Amino acid sequence: MRIVVLAGGIGGARFLRGLKQAAPDADITVIGNTGDDIHLFGLKVCPDLDTVMYTLGGGINEEQGWGRSDETFHLKEELAAYGVGPEWFGLGDRDFATHIVRTQMITAGFPLSAVTEALCDRWKPGVRLLPMTDDRVETHVAVELDGERKAVHLQEYWVRLRASVPAEAVVPVGAEQSKPAPGVLEAIAEADVILFPPSNPVVSVGTILAVPGIREAIADAGVPVVGLSPIVGDAPVRGMADKVLAAVGVESTAAAVAEHYGSGLLDGWLVDTVDADAVTRVKAAGILCRAVPLMMTGPDATAQMAREALTLAEEAREA
Amino acid sequence: MRIVVLAGGIGGARFLRGLKQAAPDADITVIGNTGDDIHLFGLKVCPDLDTVMYTLGGGINEEQGWGRSDETFHLKEELAAYGVGPEWFGLGDRDFATHIVRTQMITAGFPLSAVTEALCDRWKPGVRLLPMTDDRVETHVAVELDGERKAVHLQEYWVRLRASVPAEAVVPVGAEQSKPAPGVLEAIAEADVILFPPSNPVVSVGTILAVPGIREAIADAGVPVVGLSPIVGDAPVRGMADKVLAAVGVESTAAAVAEHYGSGLLDGWLVDTVDADAVTRVKAAGILCRAVPLMMTGPDATAQMAREALTLAEEAREA
Structure with a gap:
């Protein structure tokens, strides 16, 4: 089985470790976010x-x-x-x-x-x-600092400011002019399943999707696309998804993130058991949905999440 | 008192520490060798x-x-x-x-x-x-390795090969086209004394002198120029002076190094007490000479060497 995963940092990496355990024989291609690269x-x-x-x-x-x-x-x-x-x-x-x-x-x-x-x-x-690309893309965040509106590098927003001020806008500078790196579109075209780990939907998965050609290739691949919610109980499991979701006008809930991706892209969506009441709303958006434990508390729990994602993908394929 | 010192690495640095102790109020300018710079x-x-x-x-x-x-x-x-x-x-x-x-x-x-x-x-x-210069100068050493004649960077000759093969030639690549760094010629022109520490006469002091204009400025400064022999008892105190002296056709003795610099450049020369019999030969070359302990066994011994050099400089000034 050929699996393509769009990954950010910590959440994506830990999910991938679970996926390798869940599908040891799979051929996994990871398309990594480079919008947080910094000199x-x-x-x-x-x-x-x-x-x-x-x-x-x-x-x-x-x-x-x-x-x-x-x-x-x-x-x-x-x-x-x-x-x-x-x-x-x-x-x-x-x-x-x-x-x-x-x-x-x-x-x-x-x-x-x-x-x-x-x-x-x-x-x-x-x-x-x-x-995701060999071209330079840098995600900048517009903030108000000391009464002045300015753009800071995503790393500065997150590491130095600790997301302590609102993100007014998130701009993947250079993305519009960028091209997918060699192998990216081919991997998507040949995939049997495409997964969005519980990575940040704006500055990780969203930045990858901002490289012209990648979103379209995924939508046109004709294979199940399944994501895992990075929001559990209306708050991000880690990181700053809530801050940057606000910047793009999306509420910080498991259901809203699924709707943000949309049924044109997503075939299936896993929410945490505490968000079980989101299932109806996500299904109403035309996306298969199931509530399962989504806390990556250890390798086995994470592998189980990956298994649930692959199972949902099979259901989407048969649907 | 304004002192200019032409320094290589370890020997030059340790001598400078002694000089600072011996002449705490002196205004010291160090012209450093950059021929061993490496990328x-x-x-x-x-x-x-x-x-x-x-x-x-x-x-x-x-x-x-x-x-x-x-x-x-x-x-x-x-x-x-x-x-x-x-x-x-x-x-x-x-x-x-x-x-x-x-x-x-x-x-x-x-x-x-x-x-x-x-x-x-x-x-x-x-x-x-x-x-010594802002321009790129790199000292290369011609050696025979595995039956082939090739040029290696000085650092490679010394650190990797540990000077285990003969140096057939030493070439400060780029020196001919280089210019003294800002301040170098001015410092020499304004010096009261110029010192050559017991640094390598070929690849340290010699490389500095290979920058067009520096040797001439020292010879024309009209102030005492005094050196300390890096050779003690026919062997270098540290490093590979013997190997690179052979490459330029100079025997590895305290007297031969003084003659190599020559009376056109040097006014005074200190040799170690074990080389006391070199004094006559150095004097015959028109260079003031004295035999004193030249082993930098500690800060006090090194400061004493610096004092001896400054004393010899005063004698040269009066001569």
């Missing part, structure tokens, strides 16, 4: 791609969900001693190596997709990890 | 400048004489795990920060002299540290 200290940093790579490759800091295990922060300490920032972005000594290798390859002329493949040669994530 | 992992690394900066700024690994104290090597471990080399060059996590800041500034268009000044804003070495 720091002259280096290209791809937080979501790295979170997927480290999580599936066994190098992740399990507790925090991002960054490397067994990590130190001496380089960052020294940069701060030189007065060189930003200090709010936590790059560890081991993690820096990934960004140095990536930047060297990009400077040498390799596209991000080739670089990602080279990095995965080491990590062996057990999936094919593709960036 | 590694997309970063510009300046080993000699950094050794001077770290040593005088209190950040050096005292035991090995280069690199940072309290250092870890996680980034390098990870680069190796990615299969990205060279592995033979020992960059630590803290040290990497210096190269990242430097590379960022150079990419932004700042010359190396401005970057070095910015780095020294943190380290406060208590001297004015100038690179």
Whole structure:
């Protein structure tokens, strides 16, 4: 079975680990969000791609969900001693190596997709990890800071400001001019199932869908497209989905997110058992729906979520 | 008193520490060798400048004489795990920060002299540290390896090959086209004394002298120029002076090095007490000479060497 997954960072990575356990023989292609990529200290940093790579490759800091295990922060300490920032972005000594290798390859002329493949040669994530695009896309968030309206990088909004001010708009700068990375449209066209993990529907899955051609390819693939709600009990399981959903005028509920994707894209939607009353509303929108436990409390619970998603996909196929 | 010192790495840095102790009120300008600079992992690394900066700024690994104290090597471990080399060059996590800041500034268009000044804003070495040039100069060594004659970077010759094969030629590539960095010729013209520490006469002091204009400025400065022999008892105190002296046809003795600089450049020369019989030969070459202990066994011994050099300079001034 060929499965295509559109993944953001922590939520997507953990879901993928469950999916691998649930479908060990599946051929999984991950289309990773690169809208949260950022240039720091002259280096290209791809937080979501790295979170997927480290999580599936066994190098992740399990507790925090991002960054490397067994990590130190001496380089960052020294940069701060030189007065060189930003200090709010936590790059560890081991993690820096990934960004140095990536930047060297990009400077040498390799596209991000080739670089990602080279990095995965080491990590062996057990999936094919593709960036959504080789072009530069950067998600900016419009906020009001100190009485002034300004655009900040998504990472700055999330890591430095901790989403403490309202997001007035979310703009994936460069997305309109971007092209899907090599292999992305082919993987979608050849997929048997397409999954949206419980990743952020605006700044993770939404950014991937903003690359011209990807949304259309998914809608036209003719195979079941099933998503898992990142909203449980009207609040995001992690992250800031509520803040950025508000910016796009979508209420922060499991049902509203399904409607936001829409029946033109989604065939099935899983909501958490606490949101069982959303099932009727989602079905009314023309999307198959079921309420199952959606908290990724551990590998087995996550694998069970993946199984439920694949089961719903089979139902959608037969419907 | 204004003192100009032409410095290489470890020997130059340690001598400078002694000089600061011996002449605490002196205004010291260091012209640092950049011929051993190397680009590694997309970063510009300046080993000699950094050794001077770290040593005088209190950040050096005292035991090995280069690199940072309290250092870890996680980034390098990870680069190796990615299969990205060279592995033979020992960059630590803290040290990497210096190269990242430097590379960022150079990419932004700042010359190396401005970057070095910015780095020294943190380290406060208590001297004015100038690179010999803002232009790229790279010392290459011609060797025979596996039956083939090839040129390797000085760092590769020294760090990877450990000078285990003869140096057939030493070429400071780019030196002929280089210009002294801003401030270098001015500092020489305004100096009261010019010192050559016991640094390598070929690949450290010799490379600085290979920048067009520097040798002439020193010869024409009209002030005492005094050097300290890096050769003690016919062998270099540290490093590979013997190997590279052979490449330029100079025997590895205290007297021969003085003759190599020549009386057109040098006014005074200190040799170690074990080389007392070299004094007559050096004097015969028209260079004042004295035999004193030249082993930098500690701060006090090194300060005493600096005092001896300054005393010999005064004698040269009166002669």
